[in-house]
Amino acid sequence: DVYDGVPTIVTAFIANLGKIAILILLLELVHYTSSLLYSTTQFYSWTTSLSLSCFFSLVIGTVLGLSQIRIKRLLAYSTISHIGFILLALIVHTLDSYQAFLFYIIQYTLTNLNVFMITIAMGFNLYLYYTNTAEFNNLSEKNNSPIQLINQLKGYFVINPSLSLCLVITMFSFIGLPPLVGFFGKLMVLTSALDNGKILLVLVAVLTSVIGAVYYLSVIKTIYFENPEYKKSYIYVDISLSNIFSITLGILNLAVILFILIPNEILNLCDLLS
Numbered sequence: 001d002v003y004d005g006v007p008t009i010v011t012a013f014i015a016n017l018g019k020i021a022i023l024i025l026l027l028e029l030v031h032y033t034s035s036l037l038y039s040t041t042q043f044y045s046w047t048t049s050l051s052l053s054c055f056f057s058l059v060i061g062t063v064l065g066l067s068q069i070r071i072k073r074l075l076a077y078s079t080i081s082h083i084g085f086i087l088l089a090l091i092v093h094t095l096d097s098y099q100a101f102l103f104y105i106i107q108y109t110l111t112n113l114n115v116f117m118i119t120i121a122m123g124f125n126l127y128l129y130y131t132n133t134a135e136f137n138n139l140s141e142k143n144n145s146p147i148q149l150i151n152q153l154k155g156y157f158v159i160n161p162s163l164s165l166c167l168v169i170t171m172f173s174f175i176g177l178p179p180l181v182g183f184f185g186k187l188m189v190l191t192s193a194l195d196n197g198k199i200l201l202v203l204v205a206v207l208t209s210v211i212g213a214v215y216y217l218s219v220i221k222t223i224y225f226e227n228p229e230y231k232k233s234y235i236y237v238d239i240s241l242s243n244i245f246s247i248t249l250g251i252l253n254l255a256v257i258l259f260i261l262i263p264n265e266i267l268n269l270c271d272l273l274s
Contacts, residue, residue, distance in 0.1 A: 003076040007144035008123070011072055012116035015079060016109050023086060023105060026050070027098070030090055047091040054091060054201060057084030062208040065215045071119060071150050074215055075112075078174060081212050082108055088205055089189040092196045098274035099267075100188035106266060107173075107185045107259075114252040115170045118163055121241055121249065123147040125160050129230035136229070150219055155228030164223050166253050171216040173256050176209055181259040 003011050030046045061081030068074040086108070089101035123146025131137065139148050147153065157164040173182035186209065193202050241249075259266070 003072045004070055004148075005141075007141070008072070008116060008120050008147070012113060012120075015075070015116065016113055019079075019083070020105060020109065023090075023101075026087075026090060027101065030093060047093060050087050050091045051201065054084050054087035055204060057081065057087060058201075058204050058208040062212040065212060068215065069150055070148055071153070071219075072145070072148070074150065074219070075115065078212070078215075079112070081208060082174075084208070085186060085189050085205060088193050088198065088201055091201075092192050092198060094192065094196060095274055097189075097192040097196070099270045100185075100192045102270040102273050103267065104185040104189055106270070107181045110252055110255055111170055111173050111182060114249070114256065115167065115174075117245070117249055117252070118167045118170065119147050121245065122153070122156060122160070122163055122167070124241065125163065126152075126230060128233055129159065130233050131230045133229050150222055151229075153219065153223050154226040155230075156223045158228050159230060166249060167223065168220050169253055169256055171220055175213045175216050179257075179260040181256050184259065184263070 003015065026046070030050065033046045057080050061077050061079070061084060065074055065077035065081065068077060086101060086104050089097045089104060126146055136149070136152055169180065173180040176183045176186040190202055190205060
């Protein structure tokens with residue numbers, strides 16, 4: 001409800017910074033409670049609760065995401081699913097899993113920020129167009145969140161091929177398609193979990209990842225394979241994205257695509273932090 005109810009730019013803020021803080025807190029809790037595992041005073045480990053949370057995050061985030069018609073609600077359930085992957089790395093409690101945990105947070109934060117910035121840019125572009133669809137014209141808080149429904153992206157490829165391509169790249173990264181950065185995040189998490197015997201959770205993660213691809217691909221289908229319901233306005237307006245916004249989008253998308261060519265810096269950083 002919060003994701004969907006606040007302006008998109010605020011959603012981008014709370015979708016990233018709040019999670020980083022709570023996930024690092026959980027990392028500290030797991031580290032310090034698990035270090036007492038063989039102590040006679042140890043009756044409880046955080047990994048027990050986080051294993052359940054990981055399972056339900058993966059399942060609920062995937063299943064409920066399939067029925068969403070609002071773009072930010074879909075991204076909210078997508079986030080729940082990705083949190084399941086992050087928790088899977090956390091409960092393994094090895095040096096490699098901590099590295100995977102930190103890498104997943106970094107790549108997901110960049111990719112998530114990218115998808116919200118693209119959504120903002122798409123809404124900005126639509127001010128050049130008009131539509132006779134009452135559902136689109138009567139949206140509440142339209143000025144703060146121009147793109148609210150997935151159907152608003154129908155045929156958007158015709159309107160702006162560049163932004164459409166950027167969104168598709170980001171969605172493929174969410175799915176975990178190689179050679180995008182999201183693939184390596186999931187690979188590191190699943191490898192570290194499999195090496196430490198978390199077979200059931202790895203199977204659940206793989207299955208939910210495949211099922212979750214359905215709602216990402218439905219967004220791509222809407223953009224590329226459906227007819228647009230927007231028409232060009234008769235009034236000519238000279239309007240474009242600011243240089244800062246365009247450069248930021250360019251850097252984020254290049255980071256998603258080209259990580260495979262320059263992986264050492266970020267992996268060394270995660271290794272050092274872990």
